[in-house]
Amino acid sequence: MTTFVDRVELHVAAGSGGHGCASVHREKFKPLGGPDGGNGGRGGDVILVVDQSVTTLLDYHHSPHRKATSGKPGEGSNRSGKDGGDLVLPVPDGTVLLNKNGEVLADLVGHGTTYVAAQGGRGGLGNAALASARRKAPGFALLGEPGTAGDVVLELKTVADVALVGYPSAGKSSLISVLSAAKPKIADYPFTTLVPNLGVVTAGSTVYTIADVPGLIPGASEGRGLGLEFLRHVERCSVLVHVLDTATLEAERDPLSDLETIEAELAAYGGLEDRPRMVVLNKVDIPDGKDLADIIRPDLEARGFQVYEASAVSRVGLKELSFALAGIVGEARAAKPQQEATRIVIRPKAVDDAGFTVAVEEDGLFRVRGEKPERWVHQTDFSNDEAVGYLADRLSRLGVEEALVKAGARTGDGVAIGPEENAVVFDWEPAMAAGAEMLGRRGEDHRLEEPRPATQRRRERDAVRDDADQEFKKFKPF
Ligand SMILES: Nc1nc2c(ncn2[C@@H]2O[C@H](COP(=O)(O)OP(=O)(O)OP(=O)(O)O)[C@@H](O)[C@H]2O)c(=O)[nH]1
Ligand SMILES: [Mg+2]
Incomplete structure (x- = not known):
């Protein structure tokens, strides 16, 4: 199943x-x-x-x-x-x-x-x-x-141009099956349709989609029957079509009160007031049904509805119905321009230049938050002293060291970088601030180079730039 x-x-x-x-x-x-x-x-x-x-x-x-x-x-x-x-x-x-x-x-x-x-x-x-x-x-x-x-x-939420709404067994699925190539399940017991069916209808040059919704009964908007679950699907349809059963055998029902019941449920669900509506009087192949349709038509028209008679069995009235739907769908589409495909990306917040905050928490812990410091911590292999030193240099150049000093941090104070559940915590060692001074030496391998004059070394050392960040821009930007 x-x-x-x-x-x-x-x-x-x-x-x-x-x-x-x-x-x-x-x-x-x-x-x-x-x-x-x-x-x-x-x-x-x-x-x-x-x-x-x-x-x-x-x-x-x-x-x-x-x-x-x-x-x-x-x-x-x-x-x-x-x-x-x-x-x-x-x-x-x-x-x-x-x-x-x-x-x-x-x-x-x-x-x-x-x-x-x-x-x-x-x-x-x-x-x-x-x-x-x-x-x-x-x-x-x-x-x-x-x-x-x-x-x-x-x-x-089903997206269709037209939604067929109505009592169980009014013939909604039957109408979809004869208007389109869809083959929904049809039977003479209520709630045959448990899930919306979707069909594609071609009327002249207009192609539109039509969906049925499981039958609605009084109280549907409060969850009776299957209604509530599926009213949500109606939300996305631009035109609502009431399918009214003109040949129901239930004594207390008739098409007009059925319509009122369904409208009351739609109103209770809310948000559907602006949808254009149309009425289909179904089952007019049955003589009594046709008679009833003729009797109630003026009343429906007086209420402002376009009214169509149809039979899913004899197929009478289907062509007119499908073209009328094409017309009303066309108007609805013109009123609401087609939405274009969009690419929605939820990115982490753009990196702002200040880049971080330092907060002193109740227990005296200094917490550093910021996109860059947190990212850098994730990139650090803490088993490698040189990598840790590199992190210290980056933090110092961003101004984290200085901010910690300003916030009152002293040697041995706890510093956490990152959110509570995922922070790297360490004892602060202000000597890290000296890391900036040592930049010239960290990572250098004297066997690789000739000794350079002191002035050149100083110049290189003073060139303050965040190499790694620049590298990052070259390397796979998002
Ligand atoms: N005579 C006649 N019977 C119809 C017509 N349309 C549907 N039926 C019958 O009515 C019964 C219910 O039809 P469905 O199409 O399953 O009704 P539905 O509105 O989809 O019902 P739910 O899915 O339960 O909400 C079936 O036995 C159909 O054969 C029609 O135009 N004329
Ligand atoms: Mg059905």
Whole structure:
């Protein structure tokens, strides 16, 4: 049995960036040929893309954990690691993305609309890319950054031009089956349709989509019957068509009160007031039905409805109905220009120049927050002293050291970089501030070079620039 799933919780994880490689080129008789460690590859993104050939979220219901591949580490001889592959997840047109708190993140409408649900981590720079005039032979490389991960809720709202609404067994599915090539289940018991059916209708030069919704009954908007679950699908349809059963055998029902009941449910659900409406009097192949249709038509027209008579069985009135729908759909489309496919990317906040904050917490811990410092911490291999020193240099150049001094930090105070749940905490060693002074020496290998005059060394040392950040711009920008 196929199930219709219109709400799933999806767990997505992007790939991590590959680590950079620290390697030194070796050749016969030339043991130290310079750094040649390549960069790590970028981690793959998890991308949701609207694909009109996909109609359910069933796949994600069965396997809700999706992960993109990670970048490969860089290698010696300047070989970059391979990028991780993006994981592209097709979703139906009209998929709404929410976070776990129910807040809408994005509304994916239109074939090709794209949403990056998780962003791959950047690859770490290899030691070749980290080398500079000041740091000829870095004995370390940067780690790849973790990709983002999280949970999103996908909710499907059918997107169709026309929605057929009405009591169970009014003949909504039957009408779809004769107006389009769709073959929905039809039967003479109520609630035959458990999930919306979608059909494509061609009338002259107009092509439009038509959806039925499971039968509505009084109280549907409060959850009676199947109504509430599926009224949500009606939200996305631009035209509402009341299918009224002119031949119902239920004593207390008649087409006019049916119409009023359904309108009351739509009003209680809310937000559908602006949809143009039309009435179809169905089952006029039955003589009593035709008689009743003739009697109530003036009343309906007086209420402002366009009224069409039809029979899904004898097929009378279908052509007029399909052209009338084409006309009203055309007007609705003209009033609301077609939405173009859009690419929606939720990026981390743009890097601002100040770049960080320092806060003193109750227990005396100094917490540093900022895109750059947090990223740099992730890139640091803490088992490598040189890498840690490089981090200290970067932090110092960004002004973190200075800000900590201003905030009152003293030797031995705890400093945390990052959010509470994922911070790197260390005892502050103000000597780190001297790291800037030592820049000229860290990473230098005197065997690689002739001694230079002191003035030149000083000039190189004073050239204040963040090599690694510049390298980053050259290397795989997002
Ligand atoms: N005589 C006659 N019977 C019809 C017509 N349209 C539908 N029926 C019958 O009415 C019954 C219900 O039809 P469906 O198309 O399943 O009705 P529905 O509105 O989709 O019902 P739910 O899915 O339960 O909401 C079936 O037995 C159909 O054969 C019609 O124009 N004339
Ligand atoms: Mg049906």
